Every structure is written in C-alpha cells, then in structure tokens.
Amino acid sequence: MDDLLNIMELLRSPQGCPWDREQTHQSIRNNLLEEAYEAAEAIDTNDARLLREELGDVLLQVVLHSRLEEEKGGFRFSDVVDGIARKLVLRHPHVFGDCTVQNSEEVLSNWEAIKKQEKGRNTDTQVLQGVSKALPSLMRAQKISKKAAKAEGKPQVLSEAVDSLLEDAKELALSADSGQTEEQRKKLGRLLFSVAEVSGILKIEAEQALSEACDRFILQFEEREKQSAGVEPLIEK
Structure with missing residues (x-):
C-alpha cells in the first residue's frame, strides 16, 4: 500500500506525469464508475484473474481521489481507511458490541437504523432522498x-x-x-x-x-x- 501511495505522490509531482497532474475530482469522475463496472463484469464472468486486475484499478481511483484532497489540505488516504474501519465496527454491534441478532434480516435492519441515525435522517422521506x-x-x-x-x-x-x-x-x-x-x-x-x-x-x-x-x-x-x-x-x- 505504501508503494502505491508513493507512486501516486510521484505521479502528481512536478517531476511526474503531465496527465496525472492535470486531473481533478470532476475530470476522473467517470473513470471511477467505469472501473467499478469493469470489476462488476469480471464478477459476472467469474474471471478471478480479471477481477484482481480490475479491483486494482478501482483502488487506484480511490488513491488518486485521496491524493487530490490531500494536496488541497483535505483528507488523506489514511482518513478514508480509518473512516470505513470505524463504520464497519459501528454498524456491526452484534460482532463488536453486546447486540444480538438471529439472522441476516436483523443485521440489515440494524445497519439501516444505525445509518439513519448517523446521517441525521429524521423522516422516511429523508431516507428516500438519501x-x-x-x-x-x-x-x-x-x-x-x-x-x-x-x-x-x-x-x-x-x-x-x-x-x-x-x-x-x-x-x-x-x-x-x-x-x-x-x-x-x-x-x-x-x-x-x-x-x-x-x-x-x-x-x-x-x-x-x-x-x-x-x-x-x-x-x-x-x-x-x-x-x-x-x-x-x-x-x-
């Protein structure tokens, strides 16, 4: 992971790649969607080799977007990782807390309830808008x-x-x-x-x-x- 982060830092540097230096969140927005769809196609075709490659391309997009924010003084890649780790712990109280569930349906119900509370959505209309x-x-x-x-x-x-x-x-x-x-x-x-x-x-x-x-x-x-x-x-x- 450190290798990938260092490579991206170099690509975005003055000594790096002109194309990479020109990119913004908006300019590569569709790249993220395209890579996700290509990973989905690898899943649909049950092609593990291709899936490994496409997941790497998706990860590249995450790293690039994170680098763009870090250069602006915003979040870093480590913040992205920390955020999803904390979310997984919070939304699995039956694993990391004292909550008990009987089946997957209850897991999903708890997930949605916790998500609704996190997002501050007080009405069902706000849930639909979300x-x-x-x-x-x-x-x-x-x-x-x-x-x-x-x-x-x-x-x-x-x-x-x-x-x-x-x-x-x-x-x-x-x-x-x-x-x-x-x-x-x-x-x-x-x-x-x-x-x-x-x-x-x-x-x-x-x-x-x-x-x-x-x-x-x-x-x-x-x-x-x-x-x-x-x-x-x-x-x-």
Whole structure:
C-alpha cells in the first residue's frame, strides 16, 4: 500500500506525469464508475484473474481521489481507511458490541437504523432522498421502492405490482398518439418505476436482468442477420 501511495505522490509531482497532474475530482469522475463496472463484469464472468486486475484499478481511483484532497489540505488516504474501519465496527454491534441478532434480516435492519441515525435522517422521506441520484435509474428506483414499502409498513404484493405495471403500460399506449412529449415521458417513467418495483419483489436486480436481455437481443439479432445473409434471392423462371 505504501508503494502505491508513493507512486501516486510521484505521479502528481512536478517531476511526474503531465496527465496525472492535470486531473481533478470532476475530470476522473467517470473513470471511477467505469472501473467499478469493469470489476462488476469480471464478477459476472467469474474471471478471478480479471477481477484482481480490475479491483486494482478501482483502488487506484480511490488513491488518486485521496491524493487530490490531500494536496488541497483535505483528507488523506489514511482518513478514508480509518473512516470505513470505524463504520464497519459501528454498524456491526452484534460482532463488536453486546447486540444480538438471529439472522441476516436483523443485521440489515440494524445497519439501516444505525445509518439513519448517523446521517441525521429524521423522516422516511429523508431516507428516500438519501438514495444516490448517481445510481443507474433502475437500481435507484428499486431501492426507493423497497425503502418506501418498508417505511409504510406494508408488504409488497406481486400481483398488485404487476397490475399496476400493466395499467401503466396501458396508459402509455393510450398516450402514444397524443403528441404530448412531456406527458409521455412521465408515463414512461412511471412504467419503468413499476418494472423496478416488480423486480424488487421478485428479488431480481433490474439492471442485471436488463443487461442480460441486451446480450440475448444481440445474439438473436446476430442469428437473424446470419439467416438473412444465407438466403439466396428468388429467380423468376
């Protein structure tokens, strides 16, 4: 770890790399997202060698952002490590304290309660607002839907959610010829939110399901293209 920190310090120095010296939090924001997605792809493909490499790239982003802050007199990498270590201890009172839990559900419930207290969120609306807007929209919708149902204390019923989804699809179809683009945008958004809600009830990650659907579509498209290329034109006799 010290080697990596020293390398980053050198890269950011006047004797280092011009590209590294030019970077800001904003300029490399998308790099962090890209590296995280590439690590996720390594997990999806069960490629341990690639995962090791991609986790290194994610760690590089953490080190670079930390270095940028340290140069401004802000936090250091050690502060990042200290912060997450303290958070893990605080949010696992059943391991580091005298709290007892029976199962994973109680662990997650305690985690959310402690997090809510940490963040100073006094209302359930604030909890929903705390779901990051930078998340992919389907993922964000799924988290918001789940948290809202929990806050309201009512179970999410699959049949009711599917009925709502079908009604939203019907409303979108009816508005197709209205020419009211903004209204159609709202109805489409509502439909996608309903899809995310159904995904949550089924305990299926909507983002992953859609990604897999994209892969299947490409394979089917390729098959149709091959079939089309293999069809000889009809010749009239």
